[in-house]
Amino acid sequence: MPQPFCTLGGLRDVESFRRYLAEHRIDIPCDEELISGAASPLAQPLDVGRTKVGNRIVAHPMEGWDGTRDGRPTELTFRRWERFGASGAKLIWGGEAVAVRHDGRANPNQLVINDHSRVDLSRLRETLVAAHKRAVGSDAGLIVGLQLTHSGRYSRPNAHDRPEPKILYHHPILDSRLNIPTDYPVLTDHQVKEIIEDFYKAAVVAAQAGFDFVDIKHCHGYLGHELLSAHTRAGEFGGSFENRTRFLREVAAGIRAASPSLSIAVRLSAFDTIPFRKDSSAEGVAESTDGLLPFRWGFGVNAENPLEPDLSEPIKFLSLLRELDVQLVNISAGSPYYNPHIQRPASYPPSDGYSAPEDPLMGVARQMRITRELKQQFPELVVIGSAYSYLQEFLPYVAQAAIREGWTDCVGVGRMMLAYPSLLLDVIQGRTLQRKLVCRTFSDCTTAPRAGLPSGCYPLDPHYKNSPSATELKKVKTQDKDK
Numbered sequence: 325m326p327q328p329f330c331t332l333g334g335l336r337d338v339e340s341f342r343r344y345l346a347e348h349r350i351d352i353p354c355d356e357e358l359i360s361g362a363a364s365p366l367a368q369p370l371d372v373g374r375t376k377v378g379n380r381i382v383a384h385p386m387e388g389w390d391g392t393r394d395g396r397p398t399e400l401t402f403r404r405w406e407r408f409g410a411s412g413a414k415l416i417w418g419g420e421a422v423a424v425r426h427d428g429r430a431n432p433n434q435l436v437i438n439d440h441s442r443v444d445l446s447r448l449r450e451t452l453v454a455a456h457k458r459a460v461g462s463d464a465g466l467i468v469g470l471q472l473t474h475s476g477r478y479s480r481p482n483a484h485d486r487p488e489p490k491i492l493y494h495h496p497i498l499d500s501r502l503n504i505p506t507d508y509p510v511l512t513d514h515q516v517k518e519i520i521e522d523f524y525k526a527a528v529v530a531a532q533a534g535f536d537f538v539d540i541k542h543c544h545g546y547l548g549h550e551l552l553s554a555h556t557r558a559g560e561f562g563g564s565f566e567n568r569t570r571f572l573r574e575v576a577a578g579i580r581a582a583s584p585s586l587s588i589a590v591r592l593s594a595f596d597t598i599p600f601r602k603d604s605s606a607e608g609v610a611e612s613t614d615g616l617l618p619f620r621w622g623f624g625v626n627a628e629n630p631l632e633p634d635l636s637e638p639i640k641f642l643s644l645l646r647e648l649d650v651q652l653v654n655i656s657a658g659s660p661y662y663n664p665h666i667q668r669p670a671s672y673p674p675s676d677g678y679s680a681p682e683d684p685l686m687g688v689a690r691q692m693r694i695t696r697e698l699k700q701q702f703p704e705l706v707v708i709g710s711a712y713s714y715l716q717e718f719l720p721y722v723a724q725a726a727i728r729e730g731w732t733d734c735v736g737v738g739r740m741m742l743a744y745p746s747l748l749l750d751v752i753q754g755r756t757l758q759r760k761l762v763c764r765t766f767s768d769c770t771t772a773p774r775a776g777l778p779s780g781c782y783p784l785d786p787h788y789k790n791s792p793s794a795t796e797l798k799k800v801k802t803q804d805k806d807k
């Protein structure tokens with residue numbers, strides 16, 4: 325049976341939370357008291373190249389599955405970006421994943437960047453900036469990027485329930501999960517080069533739309549991330565570390581040539597584990613690796629025991645980023661498709677997930693520890709940490725301690741941004757925290773899009789809670805339970 329874990333909402337105060345961490349030997353830093361005003365660690369400015377970012381709060385990219393069929397934003401998209409702006413975060417990491425071409429969309433509602441959507445993307449950015457100014461009085465120190473993606477193995481450009489994978493190699497576990505036959509074609513080197521060109525063409529559009537940087541996405545199982553684990557691929561983009569990072573180097577070179585003023589950032593799944601699945605009691609278990617060792621289909625995993633991270637290649641990757649003058653790095657892990665407990669620890673699994681095989685706090689602690697190790701090795705990079713939302717009301721105490729003690733430069737906020745965007749701004753501005761707005765990680769923001777519905781905070785945000793999509797979502801969840 326899945327094990328019950330401590331319900332954080334049931335802990336009386338931060339002292340009880342600190343005691344729980346100590347008793348369970350979970351290494352997460354946590355302050356006893358919050359500091360507001362200019363002395364708040366969260367309010368400290370940060371130099372990124374010649375730019376000063378106004379505080380340490382980052383809005384992670386959070387897709388809404390709510391664009392038009394031709395890849396443009398809708399009212400829901402504008403509303404989400406407005407809330408990102410009003411959150412007070414001074415570093416907006418991409419807004420959301422935006423596909424560089426139609427066949428690389430993760431769903432038919434993902435935004436697409438091209439000449440056709442330039443004006444809309446520019447309006448999205450302006451909406452965010454205006455909301456930010458209204459919330460905090462000025463856009464000084466506000467940096468806004470756009471996350472560029474190709475969904476690779478997880479492409480579903482035409483129908484939410486019709487996968488049209490673009491794979492770089494055959495994966496012994498993921499292929500069978502996705503019903504990919506052994507003779508399914510892998511992308512050719514020529515096709516990868518076309519995608520590289522799409523990335524730097526997209527960057528030109530992003531610069532024209534006023535964005536300060538683009539993120540060349542290398543996380544969560546999508547194309548950039550899959551390239552890093554293409555050990556078994558032949559040709560220019562597989563095998564050696566040099567080949568597996570050729571995509572990054574060529575995209576970066578193309579962007580530098582075409583848009584010299586645009587900064588480049590990378591979001592990275594810095595470690596991974598093998599894919600997990602539901603067992604008969606719905607708990608998550610690792611897929612068998614019998615006959616698959618050494619494991620040659622992962623990045624940042626120990627090939628002899630792929631349940632464990634191995635940071636030697638991620639460290640080489642960060643050295644490469646430094647060489648390429650890419651200073652902004654957002655550290656994430658794994659994938660929401662095949663090991664969500666690693667990537668976004670949660671109290672309740674999404675519809676395609678499984679009950680947590682570990683205390684979700686262990687998942688938070690793992691991402692924090694690895695982010696800290698990487699930050700220590702690369703003090704000159706600006707490092708953003710992920711996976712804080714599970715901490716719920718204790719997020720601000722942990723965020724403050726993590727920044728104060730140098731575990732990370734900035735704290736990225738994902739799911740909490742959908743539920744309670746101004747949580748950390750409230751700390752800086754000395755306002756009482758609103759417990760009723762705290763994200764409880766029900767995973768409806770993931771379950772809804774798995775059913776072809778827009779993402780959003782269905783339990784807490786009235787805009788979604790009272791929408792027709794909420795009724796649909798309830799039906800889907802009941803059907804799932806009855807299965």
Ligand SMILES: Cc1cc2nc3c(=O)[nH]c(=O)nc-3n(C[C@H](O)[C@H](O)[C@H](O)COP(=O)(O)O)c2cc1C
Pocket residue numbers: 384385386387388419420421471543544591656667668669710711712713714736737738739740769770779780
């Ligand atoms: C609904 C939803 C949408 C997301 N969209 C993106 C995305 O577009 N790009 C990305 O890199 N990560 C995306 N993520 C991952 C988050 O940015 C973040 O890494 C993750 O939720 C863990 O952080 P948290 O604990 O603060 O939620 C998404 C996550 C969720 C739940």
